[in-house]
Amino acid sequence: MICISTTDADFEARFTELLSQARETTETVDRIVAGIIADVRARGDAALIDYTARFDRQTLTPGTLRVSAAEIEAAAASIPADLAAALDLAAIRIETFHRAQLPQDLRMTDAAGVTMGQRWTALDAVGLYVPGGKAAYPSSVLMNAIPARAAGVGRIAMCVPTPGGVLNPLVLAAARRAGVTEIYRIGGAQAVAALAYGTASIPAVDRIVGPGNAYVAEAKRQVFGRVGIDNIAGPSEVVVLADANNDPRRIAVDLLAQAEHDEAAQSILITDSAAFADAVAAAVAAELPTLPRAAIAGASWEAHGAMIVVDDWAQAVALVDRLAPEHLELMLPDPEAMFARVRHAGAAFLGGWCPEAVGDYVAGPNHVLPTGRTARFASGLSVFDFLKRTTWVSASRAALAEIGPAGVALAEAEGLQAHARSIALRLQS
Amino acid sequence: MICISTTDADFEARFTELLSQARETTETVDRIVAGIIADVRARGDAALIDYTARFDRQTLTPGTLRVSAAEIEAAAASIPADLAAALDLAAIRIETFHRAQLPQDLRMTDAAGVTMGQRWTALDAVGLYVPGGKAAYPSSVLMNAIPARAAGVGRIAMCVPTPGGVLNPLVLAAARRAGVTEIYRIGGAQAVAALAYGTASIPAVDRIVGPGNAYVAEAKRQVFGRVGIDNIAGPSEVVVLADANNDPRRIAVDLLAQAEHDEAAQSILITDSAAFADAVAAAVAAELPTLPRAAIAGASWEAHGAMIVVDDWAQAVALVDRLAPEHLELMLPDPEAMFARVRHAGAAFLGGWCPEAVGDYVAGPNHVLPTGRTARFASGLSVFDFLKRTTWVSASRAALAEIGPAGVALAEAEGLQAHARSIALRLQS
Structure with missing residues (x-):
């Protein structure tokens, strides 16, 4: 686990290192x-x-x-x-x-x-x-x-x-x-x-x-x-935004819930309070040994866990967008307002009564989500994965007369004479 | 170009051959x-x-x-x-x-x-x-x-x-x-x-x-x-459904418009009239030499062109779904009704005044479409290619009390104790 603050002189270098950390063994198969x-x-x-x-x-x-x-x-x-x-x-x-x-x-x-x-x-x-x-x-x-x-x-x-x-x-x-x-x-x-x-x-x-x-x-x-x-799934990750009004133990368990999936999982806390970060770290240490999957969760937290202390929540939003996390917990007083400011996340969990585990099982939205910063461009599984679209066009003779000539001009400019002719033949008739 | 009829004894074998025909050189790169x-x-x-x-x-x-x-x-x-x-x-x-x-x-x-x-x-x-x-x-x-x-x-x-x-x-x-x-x-x-x-x-x-x-x-x-x-694009193709009320020359030019793209392009006519198929074949032969890209269009038509004569349009619909063509022209009296029966096509062009070339340039829907039978599962380019979804959940304390216990039960059954605890801690409070 690393703990960094945006006030650290080397913050940018260490955050960039966190972003580029490889969490998967790349076997040549x-x-x-x-x-x-x-x-x-x-x-x-x-x-x-x-x-x-x-x-x-x-x-x-x-x-x-x-x-x-x-x-x-x-x-x-x-x-x-x-x-x-x-x-x-x-x-x-x-x-x-x-x-x-x-x-x-x-x-x-x-x-x-x-x-x-x-x-x-x-x-x-x-x-x-x-x-x-x-x-x-x-x-x-x-x-x-x-x-x-x-x-x-x-x-x-x-x-x-x-x-x-x-x-x-x-x-x-x-x-x-x-x-x-x-x-x-x-x-x-x-x-x-x-x-x-x-x-x-x-x-x-x-x-x-x-x-x-x-x-x-x-x-x-x-x-x-x-x-x-579908997308190629990588190890799971969570970013938790939490202020000091949260119970450190709940936040610690939320971080460990991600960590227990896999040694390559990643749990990141972003908070505006260094004291709260310390309290969460202590709670993680206290909870870890009581878990059946303590070895896995401990290895994940040790290797990939991170706590980031920010000066203000605007900084946090910018970091979240760079992390583009699979899961985002917003344990803050006005989570909807914060969510509106974030651009990249697979799924968001708003407020202290909605830990990510609810979404894993019973909330309703899908738990198959883009990992490894792919939330920049990818989405969770949905009905769209099982549907395809057919577009269609129907033109009357009058409508073709209106738009056809531009099609002929473009087809000729592209050197596709049969394209041009298939429109022109109908325009002439 | 092959010409087959659903009444041929070897129709199924020859249609299957058409379906499995490789139109791309598979270079090992x-x-x-x-x-x-x-x-x-x-x-x-x-x-x-x-x-x-x-x-x-x-x-x-x-x-x-x-x-x-x-x-x-x-x-x-x-x-x-x-x-x-x-x-x-x-x-x-x-x-x-x-x-x-x-x-x-x-x-x-x-x-x-x-x-x-x-x-x-x-x-x-x-x-x-x-x-x-x-x-x-x-x-x-x-x-x-x-x-x-x-x-x-x-x-x-x-x-x-x-x-x-x-x-x-x-x-x-x-x-x-x-x-x-x-x-x-x-x-x-x-x-x-x-x-x-x-x-x-x-x-x-x-x-x-x-x-x-x-x-x-x-x-x-x-x-x-x-x-x-996005999808890996292959050579372009069109399937044209046309009855004998069409002008054979227009249909021939529509087929050639596809063929002129590329030697590997494919143009297929499906009709209920063998005489109409003959007339279209003759019109193709007449139009071909007049095209600037006659060599390309001719090679495509020679190697990959096909005319299929069906007994009725229900047969045609079944063949279209097996071909899952990139482009589908429905040059029939009630093209909307026929379109409603087709399941797989990238884009459809309805009626005699709407040749596919209109869609290539000026209709409005996208001309980047799934090729090579991928319309079974893929769609044309659209705004969806440039958007991603973030799902979100917000639960009150009362809502968590209602759905949380089922989440705890499932997490425990999956052996994920920290997941269970992250919900249970909030239920207990």
Whole structure:
């Protein structure tokens, strides 16, 4: 953890260092992934079965690639009632928010008499990649699948690796709650290849979403163009803006909630009070040992944690925009006013009663968000990830007469005579 | 050109072959591009100057990388008045349509008392890649730059290679009309690297859009994640649905307008009349030799052109959805009804008075569209390419009491104790 103040002589250098800190090991996996994709394209299910045996220590057949309906039902039935109710509350709230996101079609007729518009339609088929092992989170299944359902996607195929045959029943229950029943127990680059190109058992999809390790990320990058992909997810981060009126312990736990995800996660406090920063640091030290994931959270806080003391909140806003954090907590008296001043953040949590963890589970907006400063240009997962637009134009003869000549002039200037002629022929008639 | 009918015994095999036909040479350029990007990161402007000397046969200095204001003004002043007026009409219409696309922010308060929403904001800085040489089209400059301006992007940096020093004055005039004055005379992977990572002379941007050759496409793929990118553009295509009431010559010219772009372009006619298909084929043969780009259009039509005769229009709709064409012309009596039945197309042109070329220049909707069957999941360029969303949540103490316990239960089930505690601490207070 570093603690810096905007009054430090070397503040700019140290903040720039914080910005440029690499938090991911950049493995060179592109050749390996290219080989796996080529193999899945060539050998289909047989390749999937081989890679799953090798990487996940599990023997599958074409008949057991897919999780059976009985397994899904059994998993769902095994969930304690309170957890099932919690999943249900989360699912309803996520669905409500994402349905509210659905855009309207556009239709307009202009002065020239040209009618035009854009129409939104859902993708036919999408693939959800769900990481296995320690990072298999039922909440992420809801956050990926429900927007796709809300958008109207017809077919959702989910891939989740089951190393050693272990599959979290809550993940299956969440999938079932979100209406996903086409689930394959495969992962890695081979799963991405299967979703992109299809095999005898797994029909190809049109877009693949969901986070994964370096192999999954590289595979998504390599199939991009053949299918659509979402952002490449990096380690998670939070920036908390908090003044001295906050309870240091709550802020400390909020910072640790981010840190416990991953050793590469990053938690940053920005405050206008050096004394408050000290109190939060002390509270972090006190809370850390009591956490089951103390080793992970401690490593993250040690390596990537930061506390920044500012003179005033205008400075804080400027730093937030440079950090463009995935998550932004505004634990301040007038959080909406502060939010209005910030340009770049994946998701914001306004006020002392709204810790970021609420957004991870039950608030409604998506928890799949742009990481690693990509909130400068990218957005969280939404119904827009599962829709595409078709624009359209309709012109009457009179409307063509009005706008056509300019089109002819431009086409001729570009040396595209057939373009010009396709308009001119109609103008002459 | 192939001509097939749904009544042919081998129709399905031949249509599938058409679908899977590769229209691009897949050069393996990834290592070369990786080297160029690394070099630009390491040596900045010096690397840009070296590559421009090598690939574009042009000697630049840091001071001449950027096109001067005087050059832009001189180019704009050199344009004939009718062309300037045509550019202006196109710019106004494109701006009107793209402003109409601007989405509304969302704000909602639900029964639990949680207020949440999503806010759209513009990107700070974007890069426009404009191909040089024969494919330097002023219309594309308008189509890329105006949506960025309509979205509210603060800074637009344009890169256009000028092989041998040649720069189309119409391209500069179009840029100026769209409000773009930061223009660099560089291209290729080196331009993409400069936009993504920045050099002493070219500050980095947040997103790069615009088509390019195989090197540019691979460079965009490699910088993806560092910055946002748009779709990888492939060769252009059109599918024309036309019945026998159409003038065969008009339809032939529409097909040739697509074919004249590029030897790899594809034009497909779908009709319910074999006699009409014959008449169109004859008209293509008659028109072709009269075109300045007859060699290109002829090569495209020869290699990739197709005419498909269907029994009824329901068959045609199914074929269109499998082709998911970039451009779709519906030259039919009730084109809106037919459009309503189609799911996948980049842009549609409805009725006999609306050839696709109108959309290339002056209709208003964007002409940068998903190619190569990617309209299954991708959309044309729009203001959405230059905006990102921040979601936000605000909860009162009472609202947290209502939804918080479910969040605690899910966090505990996922083994994320600090998440659970960050909610529980507030519930206890």
